[in-house]
Amino acid sequence: MKTIIGLEVHVELDTDTKLFCSCTNKGKDPNDSCCEICLGMPGSKPVLNKKALNYALRICLALKCNIAKQVIFSRKTYFYPDMAKNYQITQYEIPVGSGGSITINNKEINLTRIHLEEDPAALIHQGSSTLIDYNRSGHPLIEIVTEPEIESPEEAREFLKKLITTLNYLGIFDEKNGIIKADANISMQGSERVEIKNITGFKEIERALNYEVLRQQEMIKQGQKIKRETRGWDSDKGITSFQRSKEQEEDYGYILDSDLVPIDLTEDYLKEIKKDIPELAHEKIQKYIKNYNIKKEDAEVIASEYLLADLFEKVAKKINPELAAKWLRRELMRVVSYNKLDLHDLEIDETHLIELLELIEKKQITEQVGQRIIEQLIEKPFSPKEYVKKQGIKVVSSDKELEEICKKAISENKKAVDDYKKGNEKSIQFIAGQVMRATKGQAEPHKVQEILKKLLK
Ligand SMILES: [Zn+2]
Numbered sequence: 001m002k003t004i005i006g007l008e009v010h011v012e013l014d015t016d017t018k019l020f021c022s023c024t025n026k027g028k029d030p031n032d033s034c035c036e037i038c039l040g041m042p043g044s045k046p047v048l049n050k051k052a053l054n055y056a057l058r059i060c061l062a063l064k065c066n067i068a069k070q071v072i073f074s075r076k077t078y079f080y081p082d083m084a085k086n087y088q089i090t091q092y093e094i095p096v097g098s099g100g101s102i103t104i105n106n107k108e109i110n111l112t113r114i115h116l117e118e119d120p121a122a123l124i125h126q127g128s129s130t131l132i133d134y135n136r137s138g139h140p141l142i143e144i145v146t147e148p149e150i151e152s153p154e155e156a157r158e159f160l161k162k163l164i165t166t167l168n169y170l171g172i173f174d175e176k177n178g179i180i181k182a183d184a185n186i187s188m189q190g191s192e193r194v195e196i197k198n199i200t201g202f203k204e205i206e207r208a209l210n211y212e213v214l215r216q217q218e219m220i221k222q223g224q225k226i227k228r229e230t231r232g233w234d235s236d237k238g239i240t241s242f243q244r245s246k247e248q249e250e251d252y253g254y255i256l257d258s259d260l261v262p263i264d265l266t267e268d269y270l271k272e273i274k275k276d277i278p279e280l281a282h283e284k285i286q287k288y289i290k291n292y293n294i295k296k297e298d299a300e301v302i303a304s305e306y307l308l309a310d311l312f313e314k315v316a317k318k319i320n321p322e323l324a325a326k327w328l329r330r331e332l333m334r335v336v337s338y339n340k341l342d343l344h345d346l347e348i349d350e351t352h353l354i355e356l357l358e359l360i361e362k363k364q365i366t367e368q369v370g371q372r373i374i375e376q377l378i379e380k381p382f383s384p385k386e387y388v389k390k391q392g393i394k395v396v397s398s399d400k401e402l403e404e405i406c407k408k409a410i411s412e413n414k415k416a417v418d419d420y421k422k423g424n425e426k427s428i429q430f431i432a433g434q435v436m437r438a439t440k441g442q443a444e445p446h447k448v449q450e451i452l453k454k455l456l457k
Contacts, residue, residue: 014173039134208235368441
């Protein structure tokens with residue numbers, strides 16, 4: 001059964017103030033960041049936040065959308081306590097961007113449109129009563145609508161990952177505190193489509209899609225007909241449930257918002273916006289392969305995580321880029337994912353990484369010691385150079401020096417030597433362990449074995 005998914009992704013833009021007033025986006029206590037505009041009081045007049053428009057234009061240009069000639073807004077009729085003025089200001093007739101695409105695994109997912117709109121207030125349910133926090137009312141959102149071209153929940157995840165990476169590079173989304181939400185249309189080829197509303201968070205979106213795809217497939221297998229409907233996602237129970245039969249778009253009764261004057265998007269204006277678009281992931285991948293000579297696979301992993309890319313570029317200025325790529329992409333990310341951490345949570349100082357890689361590059365410590373240091377570095381920052389000095393760690397590089405340590409271990413571990421000579425092969429591991437300890441892990445294990453076997457012949 002072919003799965004067909006279309007997404008409507010809502011992303012909160014990282015501006016200081018709301019979309020149509022000068023209230024801060026970062027209110028602390030409930031309802032401490034509101035004014036007559038975001039509370040929808042009669043007679044109040046919205047004024048467009050230029051920064052939000054510019055941010056929306058950045059993502060539209062980065063995703064190669066066609067840009068509207070003019071920015072206009074409409075009122076979407078909407079009667080609910082989270083929208084005090086009974087309509088939401090959004091873009092309907094002409095979105096700021098249309099077309100464009102995001103490529104995942106060599107497949108293009110086309111975009112229908114990208115538009116700007118205001119977020120409603122937050123409803124907080126407490127027992128039998130509901131409280132309203134208008135701090136969120138008027139937060140700037142962009143809505144990114146895809147064509148129904150996504151064919152699995154995994155593809156949806158890849159799409160979102162790529163989108164978030166691009167938003168991060170553009171500096172318009174706060175991944176740590178910003179909210180990403182989605183509505184998803186899901187159908188099995190030949191069946192009616194079901195809409196799931198309001199799934200919050202990157203991981204939840206994939207979970208909800210996984211559940212709904214299975215549910216529909218199961219229904220079809222049992223010969224049941226899928227009805228066109230809207231469902232909600234319950235993240236606690238991990239299920240979608242019926243909300244209502246699908247309404248038509250016209251029900252919202254859109255009308256142009258006459259309070260907001262149209263803004264012309266001239267070539268000169270767009271030229272200025274283009275100046276603010278930095279190098280994006282696909283450009284970085286090419287640069288890493290060409291200038292730094294690192295593997296395509298490594299380049300892709302590094303560039304897909306903008307914090308990692310940033311760290312890599314700083315480190316690669318001082319360290320052989322191939323070594324830096326290997327250690328950042330493999331060792332650092334191994335430790336980060338093993339500890340179930342996120343790069344955002346870490347306070348990694350690039351000078352410490354540079355010190356560590358210098359020690360490895362100059363063969364002053366072994367890779368094993370390097371791995372141990374990197375494991376500690378993600379817990380708290382410290383200088384690897386000073387650490388190595390304090391701990392008295394140094395590479396036992398000469399065979400002669402290592403042979404002396406092996407001889408000493410043999411003379412101090414008579415019983416293990418006897419056992420080995422009686423045919424207990426495992427005893428040599430014990431002696432090797434003593435040598436590794438004496439060298440603080442700075443000897444190469446296979447070399448130690450080799451020397452011990454030679455000496456014990
Ligand atoms: Zn306000």
